[in-house]
Structure formats: C-alpha cells, structure tokens
C-alpha cells in the first residue's frame with residue numbers, strides 16, 4: 001500500500017508531472033484504475049539503474065551538465081537507500097514507480113532532477129526496466145532448475161540399479177530403473193533451461209532512448225546506455241522498442257512448459273507415495289498430516305505444484321489476449337503486463353524449491369518397486385525378443401506366441417517365469433529353459449543397452465555425462 005494516497009506531493013489539483021495541460025485533477029476512480037505502483041514498485045532497483053545509465057550518457061553527450069548528472073546520481077542512490085529501508089513515500093497519485101522516483105528526485109535535488117527525463121519517456125523506461133527485471137529473473141530460474149537437476153542426479157546415482165515398473169497408459173509396461181526415471185526429468189529440465197536462456201538472449205536488447213515511440217531529437221548515445229546496462233545492443237527500431245512484449249510472452253511460455261514438467265513429476269510423487277504404490281515416502285519436511293485422520297501423510301506440496309501450473313498457463317494466456325490487437329506503439333493496456341509475470345515467477349520459484357526439497361529427501365523403497373516391476377507380465381516383451389533372437393521368429397509371430405503364453409500364465413494365475421517349460425513348449429515346441437533367463441525384471445533392464453536405454457550401465461553413462469556438464 002502506498003503511504004499517502006490522497007497525496008499532496010502529487011498535487012491534489014493538476015498532476016505535478018504533466019499538469020501544464022490540465023486545469024483540474026483526476027477523479028479518485030481514475031487515479032485508482034491508473035495506478036500501478038503497488039505492482040511495479042518491484043522494478044525500483046532496475047528503474048534506478050536505468051536512470052543512472054541514462055543521466056551518465058546525457059552528460060557524456062553534452063545534453064545535460066556533468067554537475068547535474070552527479071546530483072542525479074547521488075539523489076538516485078539516496079532514493080535506492082530509502083526504498084531499501086522502507087522509508088520511501090510511495091504514492092498512488094504518482095501512478096507508477098517511474099513517476100514516484102522522478103518526483104522524489106526532483107523533491108530532493110531540484111532542477112537537476114527535472115532534467116533527467118530529457119530524451120526518454122516512460123514508454124522506453126518501463127520497457128527497459130521490465131527487460132532488466134525479466135533478465136535477472138531468468139538467470140535466477142536457470143540456477144534453480146540446475147539445483148533440481150542435481151537433486152535428481154543424486155537420486156539417480158543412488159538408484160541406477162533400483163528396478164521399477166515403467167508404465168505406459170499407467171499400465172505396467174516394461175521394467176526400468178528409478179535412476180533412469182530420474183534422468184528422464186534431468187533431460188526435460190535441460191530443455192526447459194535452454195528455452196529460458198534462449199528467451200534471455202533474445203530479450204537482451206535495450207529500448208532506452210527510443211523515447212515515446214519515435215526516438216529523440218538529441219545527440220544521445222544508445223550504445224552507451226545499452227552497454228552500461230549489460231544489453232547486447234540497443235533495439236534497432238524505436239517503435240518496436242516501446243511496443244514489444246514478446247519477451248514477456250516468451251518467458252511465460254518457457255516457464256509454463258517447465259512447470260508442466262514439474263507437474264508431471266509432482267503427479268508421479270503423488271502416485272509413488274500413495275500407500276497403494278508404496279514406491280517412496282516423503283520426508284516429514286515435505287508432508288502434511290490430516291486434522292482428522294491420524295494415519296495420513298499428504299503430499300500437499302506436490303499437489304500444489306500440480307495446481308499452480310494453471311495460474312502460470314493463465315498468465316501466459318492473459319499476456320497473449322492483452323497484446324493480440326494492440327496497434328503500435330504503446331497503449332496503457334500494457335501496464336497490465338507485470339502482475340502476470342511477477343506472480344508466475346514467484347509461484348514458479350516456489351515450485352522449483354519445493355520440488356528440489358521433495359526429491360532431495362525422497363525415501364525410495366526398492367523392494368516395493370521391485371515387487372511391482374515383476375507384476376503385470378512386464379517382461380513379456382523380453383520373451384518375444386528372445387524368440388526373435390534365439391529362434392529367428394519374425395517379431396509379429398513372436399508377439400503372438402508370447403501373448404498365448406501370457407494368457408496361459410494368467411489362466412493359472414502365476415507369473416510368466418513360473419510357467420513350466422512344458423507349458424511353454426505346448427505353445428511353441430522350440431522354446432527351452434534358456435528363455436527363463438530373460439524373464440526377471442533385473443535381467444530385462446540389464447538387456448536394454450541401446451543408447452539412452454534403461455540398462456544400469458547406460459544410466460551410469462548418462463549420470464556421468466550430466467555430472468561433467470553441471471560441474
């Protein structure tokens with residue numbers, strides 16, 4: 001909330017920053033709908049950084065004096081300290097963070113402050129600030145994704161040999177290992193991180209100096225401000241610079257995709273930790289109890305990760321709908337761009353942290369996984385492959401023979417490897433005892449040695465590759 005909503009500082013009458021054109025002040029409702037300060041105050045540090053770069057450049061180009069630039073720099077650093085100390089008088093009547101800081105600066109240093117807005121507009125200012133904020137956020141997210149990858153790799157290393165059932169359609173399919181399963185997510189997360197770093201590279205150009213939309217009639221140096229702020233270059237078209245928000249959509253799309261991956265893993269944690277599966281147990285740190293059922297250990301964090309994706313996808317959608325029919329250049333609609341990204345990033349960081357914590361603590365139950373891996377005729381394909389390899393049967397025929405053997409085992413209510421060889425021979429006379437050797441889940445997994453396969457040797461290679469990559 002702002003400190004002084006009625007606000008003498010902004011002038012109860014005409015606005016202090018553009019009052020020249022207006023005789024009276026705005027209606028309270030107008031002020032309320034127009035104000036964004038409660039959201040965009042999060043841009044404060046970046047706004048100050050961009051103003052410092054701008055003032056320094058203006059002085060270097062002779063547009064303002066170096067004394068003024070010094071006074072501006074000092075004033076802005078004082079304001080930064082005021083904000084950090086919680087002593088800054090935020091005002092809704094001053095609309096947004098840009099006008100709040102500028103008005104405060106002029107209050108503090110007088111006329112020099114009023115020169116800061118030369119050769120810029122809030123349009124290039126907000127675009128610059130928001131790109132800087134998004135860039136910082138994407139860098140942070142990249143590191144957090146890496147932390148989750150490390151937690152998964154640690155589990156994968158401990159469980160490279162832990163056999164578990166792999167599913168398709170959530171029906172027992174073929175045995176894999178828990179390590180293999182964890183490494184699948186490491187791969188997914190690396191593509192996610194790649195998407196975010198691509199978005200970062202594309203957004204890293206400076207709008208500053210595009211001014212309102214047409215550029216500035218001063219001998220400014222946009223390369224200089226771009227460089228000071230760590231941008232790769234100034235944006236090449238001033239109209240594009242102030243109206244582009246694809247960087248917000250791209251960031252949201254990237255983090256929504258990653259959140260979908262987190263949600264799939266969250267769903268698996270819910271399944272694995274359910275007593276029906278019993279594949280794993282969540283630590284006390286990441287479980288909740290029930291107020292009425294003392295036996296419960298609920299995976300609330302996993303469920304919330306699953307749920308929060310909706311908000312992130314919604315944020316992406318609200319950006320798309322907001323932008324889709326805006327003519328160039330700036331329109332006030334675009335002020336609504338910040339809340340969705342801020343909230344999505346906040347939620348996403350929390351989801352990443354919670355998932356990293358859950359995975360790190362996850363207590364895997366290899367016996368339960370192994371028992372389940374042997375159920376549901378999970379090695380039927382291995383038998384079919386044996387028939388192909390050893391007897392030279394075409395795969396289709398081997399599939400048919402194996403299907404009959406599964407039906408026979410099912411009729412007797414026993415596992416495939418419990419089927420007497422005679423019963424097998426009754427279906428296919430050339431089968432012998434050697435076929436039994438491929439029917440255990442561990443043998444099945446060990447045989448999957450193709451590149452990227454579930455065999456522990458291959459999983460260990462994946463782990464080694466990733467440990468080297470992440471350093």
Ligand code: ARG
Pocket residue numbers: 036040096098122123126330332334335336
């Ligand atoms: N608070 C505004 C925003 O976030 C700043 C830009 C306002 N520009 C304008 N011409 N009204 O979009």
